[in-house]
Amino acid sequence: MYLHIGVILLVMAAAYTAANRLKLSVELRMLSATLAGGITGAFFHTPPLMQLGRHMIEGSFTYLDVMLVFVTATIFIEIMATSGSVNFVVRGIVTTFFRVRMLALFLLMFVILIPGALTGAGSVSVLTVGAPCALALGYLGVSRGRSAAILFIIAGLSAAAPPVNIWAMIVSAGTAIPYVGFELPLGIPVLLLGTFTMLTLGWRQEQRLSLEQVLAEMPPVPEGMAWWRVALPFGVFFGLVVIGRVLPFTIPIMGLPLQFVLSAAVALAVSPGPINILTLSRDTVKKLTPLLATMAVVGAMQQVMTVTGVKGLISFAVISVPLIMLYALLVFIIPASEGVLTYGGAAIIGIPLVWFLDSRGLHATVVIAGLSLLWPLGDGLPPTALIGRLTMMVTEYRESYISFLKKTWIPWLAITLVGILMVIFSAKLAFLVEWSM
Amino acid sequence: MTRTAIYKMSLAAIFGLVSGIAGYQFYEHRHYQAPIIAGPGVTRVVKLHEYCPSLKGTPADTDVFFLEGAGDGGTVLLVANTHSNEPAARLTAEIFLENCTIQKGRLIVIPQFNNSGSRNTKPGDGYPLYFEIPTAWGKKKFRMGNRNASPLDSWPDPDVYIHYPDRSLLSYLDVRNTNRTWPGRPDGPLMERVCFAAMELIRNEQVDVAIDIHGAETMFPVTNCIVAPEKSSRIATMVQLMTQAMEGFTVNVYPSPQNFRGLSHREIGDYSNAMPFLLEAPIPFLDQPTGPKTEELLLTGRDPLLLSLARQGKLFVPYDEYGWPMKNRVGQHCSVILEIMNQLSQASPERAVVAENVPRYKDVLEHDVGYYYHNPATADPARVYPN
Numbered sequence: 094m095y096l097h098i099g100v101i102l103l104v105m106a107a108a109y110t111a112a113n114r115l116k117l118s119v120e121l122r123m124l125s126a127t128l129a130g131g132i133t134g135a136f137f138h139t140p141p142l143m144q145l146g147r148h149m150i151e152g153s154f155t156y157l158d159v160m161l162v163f164v165t166a167t168i169f170i171e172i173m174a175t176s177g178s179v180n181f182v183v184r185g186i187v188t189t190f191f192r193v194r195m196l197a198l199f200l201l202m203f204v205i206l207i208p209g210a211l212t213g214a215g216s217v218s219v220l221t222v223g224a225p226c227a228l229a230l231g232y233l234g235v236s237r238g239r240s241a242a243i244l245f246i247i248a249g250l251s252a253a254a255p256p257v258n259i260w261a262m263i264v265s266a267g268t269a270i271p272y273v274g275f276e277l278p279l280g281i282p283v284l285l286l287g288t289f290t291m292l293t294l295g296w297r298q299e300q301r302l303s304l305e306q307v308l309a310e311m312p313p314v315p316e317g318m319a320w321w322r323v324a325l326p327f328g329v330f331f332g333l334v335v336i337g338r339v340l341p342f343t344i345p346i347m348g349l350p351l352q353f354v355l356s357a358a359v360a361l362a363v364s365p366g367p368i369n370i371l372t373l374s375r376d377t378v379k380k381l382t383p384l385l386a387t388m389a390v391v392g393a394m395q396q397v398m399t400v401t402g403v404k405g406l407i408s409f410a411v412i413s414v415p416l417i418m419l420y421a422l423l424v425f426i427i428p429a430s431e432g433v434l435t436y437g438g439a440a441i442i443g444i445p446l447v448w449f450l451d452s453r454g455l456h457a458t459v460v461i462a463g464l465s466l467l468w469p470l471g472d473g474l475p476p477t478a479l480i481g482r483l484t485m486m487v488t489e490y491r492e493s494y495i496s497f498l499k500k501t502w503i504p505w506l507a508i509t510l511v512g513i514l515m516v517i518f519s520a521k522l523a524f525l526v527e528w529s530m
Numbered sequence: 531m532t533r534t535a536i537y538k539m540s541l542a543a544i545f546g547l548v549s550g551i552a553g554y555q556f557y558e559h560r561h562y563q564a565p566i567i568a569g570p571g572v573t574r575v576v577k578l579h580e581y582c583p584s585l586k587g588t589p590a591d592t593d594v595f596f597l598e599g600a601g602d603g604g605t606v607l608l609v610a611n612t613h614s615n616e617p618a619a620r621l622t623a624e625i626f627l628e629n630c631t632i633q634k635g636r637l638i639v640i641p642q643f644n645n646s647g648s649r650n651t652k653p654g655d656g657y658p659l660y661f662e663i664p665t666a667w668g669k670k671k672f673r674m675g676n677r678n679a680s681p682l683d684s685w686p687d688p689d690v691y692i693h694y695p696d697r698s699l700l701s702y703l704d705v706r707n708t709n710r711t712w713p714g715r716p717d718g719p720l721m722e723r724v725c726f727a728a729m730e731l732i733r734n735e736q737v738d739v740a741i742d743i744h745g746a747e748t749m750f751p752v753t754n755c756i757v758a759p760e761k762s763s764r765i766a767t768m769v770q771l772m773t774q775a776m777e778g779f780t781v782n783v784y785p786s787p788q789n790f791r792g793l794s795h796r797e798i799g800d801y802s803n804a805m806p807f808l809l810e811a812p813i814p815f816l817d818q819p820t821g822p823k824t825e826e827l828l829l830t831g832r833d834p835l836l837l838s839l840a841r842q843g844k845l846f847v848p849y850d851e852y853g854w855p856m857k858n859r860v861g862q863h864c865s866v867i868l869e870i871m872n873q874l875s876q877a878s879p880e881r882a883v884v885a886e887n888v889p890r891y892k893d894v895l896e897h898d899v900g901y902y903y904h905n906p907a908t909a910d911p912a913r914v915y916p917n
Contacts, residue, residue, distance in 0.1 A: 094821045094834050139822035140656070146548035147555045148656055155654035158687065158702075256689070267654070271701035273690055334689065341692035346705070346719065348686030392654055400656030400823050408819035409835045412844065440654065445818035452749050452846070530699050 097137045098402040105130040105403065109433075119435065119479075120386040127394040134401035145397075152396025153389040156436070159213070159259055160388050164381060165353035166212035166257070167221075169326070171377045172357050174221045176364035177315040178323040179204070183225045184311055185320075187232060191304045194233055198291045201226050201233075202247055206287060209251025211330075213259040215469055215480045216384060218248040223487040225312060232307040234298035241488040242500035246290045246508070248480055249469030254283040256334075257349070260439040260468045261461045267444035270457045274526035278462035281525065282511050286466070290504040317365035326360035384479075391437035398441060408445030416453065420517055424509050427464055431471025435479065439468060456519040458526045463515030466508050473498055559659045560649040560680075563916035564672050565906035566624060566641055571597040571631035571887075575915060578640065581734065582716050582727035589683045590720050592645040593915050594731065595627055596638055597885075603635025604738035604881030606871055607804070609728065610641045612709050612794065614648035614675025615657065616745030617828070618811055618859040621672075623743070625864060625902045626888055634875075635883035638735060642917050644708040644724065646683040648675035656823045663829075663856075665900035667907075674828070678706035684720040694718055698791040709742070712797035729801055737804045738881045739765075739874055742794040743863055745813035748836060748845045748854070752784055755810050756866065757795045759786035762805040765873045769866055772873070777865050777891045779858075781809075805874075809866055811859035812847045829856045861894030 108129035112122040131149065135142040173179060182204055190197035205226050209218035223244050230240040252258070255276045265272040333352040337344055347355075361368055378385075398404035414422060430438025443464060451457040473481035481497065484490075490497055515522060568575060574596045579585035610623035623641035630637065642648055651657060651674075662669040681687070684706050691705040692698070694715050704710035705719050714726030732740055739762075746753035758766035766783045774780050786795040786806075798806035814820060814831040821833055832853025840849035847854070868888055875882035889902060906914050 098821060134822070137822075139824060143551075144555075144658075147552040147659075150549055150552035151556075151651055151653050152656075153653075157653075265701060271699070271704065273699040273701065337688060338690070338692065341688075341697070342694055342715070342718070346686060346688045349689045351686065352689075395654045396656045399654065402820070402822035405818065405820040405822075405835055409839065412819055412839065413842065448747075448749055448818050449844075452751060452844070 098406045104133040123390045131397045140400045152393035155392030156388045161350040165350040169353045169357040170208045172360040181314045181318045198295045205247040206251040210254035213257035215248035215252035218251045219483045227488040236299045239294045241490040245484040246504045250283045253465045260465045263439040264443040274529040276529040277525040315365045322363045329359045330356035395440040412449045427467040428471035431468045432474030456523045459519035459522045463512045466512035566915045568913040569628040573598040578727045581730035597632045599632035599634045601634035605636040606883045607737045607740040608639045609742045613677045619743035622863040633884040646679035650676040650680035652676040658825045663900045667905040693791045696791040710792035713801040732802045740804045742808045746810040747817045754847045755782040757808040759799040769869045812854045861891040865891040
């Protein structure tokens with residue numbers, strides 16, 4: 094059995110490498126590996142050939158709920174950005190706190206955190222608020238390289254932040270551990286590490302501009318934009334979430350996608366200028382297609398790897414490592430799995446890992462939270478380097494990718510340390526889960 | 531037509547073909563009926579919606595079989611396939627339905643508790659759609675279902691499932707999990723209605739003992755056991771001792787946690803006079819570090835990766851080259867259920883439930899599971915219930 098699973102694994106790796114050489118996109122690379130693995134598996138009747146298509150299609154539905162949240166949340170955020178709300182908030186922060194620089198940095202951190210926290214995707218933070226926030230960081234005297242590093246790290250933390258953490262959702266769903274009680278185990282480290290990042294990377298003021306100069310250079314805010322127009326859509330969203338929690342037996346179940354759609358409708362209605370919702374939706378989905386395709390392919394890959402035994406073999410390898418060595422390896426394995434498989438790493442390595450650590454007496458929810466801090470780091474690692482590349486694009490950082498990554502090393506180290514310590518001392522941190530509930 | 535257009539159309543055609551074949555396979559799976567034969571002990575069959583009218587006409591409605599003895603006594607309820615990816619439960623329930631006769635008291639069996647879940651698959655986990663049990667007259671084919679009800683029948687999910695009435699927060703998926711939605715309510719989400727109907731049945735039929743049959747991974751600490759709340763713990767302990775002494779297998783007893791809500795072993799006891807028991811038998815197929823997820827693994831429970839982990843001391847059950855075959859799991863369930871009835875009868879003779887013609891552990895090991903199933907083709911059609 095080891096041999097035939099090993100052969101399938103090698104074929105998958107070879108297909109991935111070949112697709113990489115052909116410069117195919119990451120989702121097509123993963124699809125190539127999945128197809129190759131499935132076809133090779135069919136030679137061993139794992140799965141039977143006539144079931145291979147079914148497994149591919151079935152697997153691609155694994156994260157359908159997450160994908161729906163992704164689309165509707167991003168449309169909501171895009172409406173907010175298009176209406177000028179984001180520029181309005183950034184301008185407001187810079188104007189009000191220009192002379193209290195650290196407070197301005199702190200508030201900008203929240204602006205970057207919110208879209209990713211709501212959608213579970215750091216890329217949404219980068220795409221929607223990344224450019225104006227990078228500009229604002231520049232006006233506050235932060236160099237372009239450090240601004241890019243801040244955006245990358247905070248966007249990664251935003252994806253890990255509650256309420257929507259896709260890595261935690263994937264692992265929770267796969268391990269039958271409730272996706273609840275994550276608010277404090279995720280929220281506290283995200284805020285602390287975010288603040289630490291802002292302090293370490295944003296402390297040094299490399300250029301000084303006057304407020305007038307800054308305001309003249311900032312993107313304009315549409316006429317009629319006001320704080321209530323920004324607050325109302327978010328108020329509706331959080332209101333719907335809260336009312337569902339307060340009156341769960343009275344209010345019909347809406348689900349996150351519908352809640353985002355209703356909030357988007359309100360955002361559209363209160364926008365000071367007209368927004369072509371059809372064009373915006375089309376463009377948003379177009380922009381999201383690579384990510385949605387990644388989610389679908391990750392699900393298909395997970396299913397094919399499971400039915401062929403490859404996932405089991407990887408799980409076995411991870412679980413067989415002595416515990417102390419496993420902790421050390423997590424520093425590399427977790428980000429690397431994200432760099433190669435994007436969210437697939439959570440499914441293929443995260444699920445068995447959490448099962449194993451749970452059975453060793455660690456607290457599964459805190460373990461998942463700790464690992465969730467490490468996964469976003471992998472979004473800066475090749476071959477995908479999804480968020481890293483996006484960040485360089487929106488901040489217009491022109492130097493080498495390695496030089497960009499080097500600028501992130503201090504917060505990277507801090508995040509790694511906190512994540513691993515949360516895993517190791519998860520049982521002692523269980524009170525955070527209890528307090529969240 | 532450009533080369534790119536031809537390329538795109540070809541890909542679309544291949545995708546359409548693969549999706550079409552897969553769609554047909556899913557449709558077949560959802561609508562496949564595995565016959566249940568009502569044996570000589572079955573006196574009547576009703577629908578679960580009789581205890582909760584809002585279930586009528588929904589895909590969650592399911593058959594409830596009554597086996598009533600001539601003598602007065604207590605009432606035992608067997609609930610199977612709460613999780614339809616733990617199929618030893620339904621196989622055990624069908625052995626009782628096809629063979630058992632009741633001398634005293636009553637036995638009520640719900641062989642397909644989460645009917646919607648049994649017609650659902652589990653994306654990402656690569657299950658086979660069906661499995662077959664060899665019998666003397668051929669193979670009996672069953673659907674392999676999912677832990678949760680189908681989103682086709684219960685959707686959308688909430689962002690967080692808030693348990694009724696305790697308000698505990700549970701995963702959004704648990705709104706479709708009939709071992710998280712007890713005790714339920716008549717106008718709640720579909721699976722809450724299923725559990726409410728079962729609670730009404732338990733209360734109205736004055737059920738003394740409710741047994742919920744499950745399976746659990748070998749790497750999960752709560753496996754190969756009976757989970758029992760305080761009110762059931764004495765009988766559970768006696769069952770553990772008796773089966774170990776008399777039948778040569780060991781099941782552990784775990785207390786039902788008081789703060790983990792929505793589970794049958796907690797809520798049935800709290801919301802009725804019945805004593806609940808949840809039975810877990812090991813199911814290696816559900817473990818993560820296994821080889822390919824095949825029908826053979828499901829039926830034999832034999833896997834070299836698990837064997838290696840067992841040697842490293844990383845499993846919670848004894849495990850060797852023999853694996854954990856289906857007959858061991860089903861036989862264990864049969865004996866534990868019979869022993870619970872026996873202990874109930876000894877503790878409260880006025881509530882005794884005396885069952886006959888049900889094989890015990892050693893019988894099932896000797897003959898295998900399929901030996902106890904009858905041929906639906908030759909059975910009285912009026913006694914065959916497609917499910």
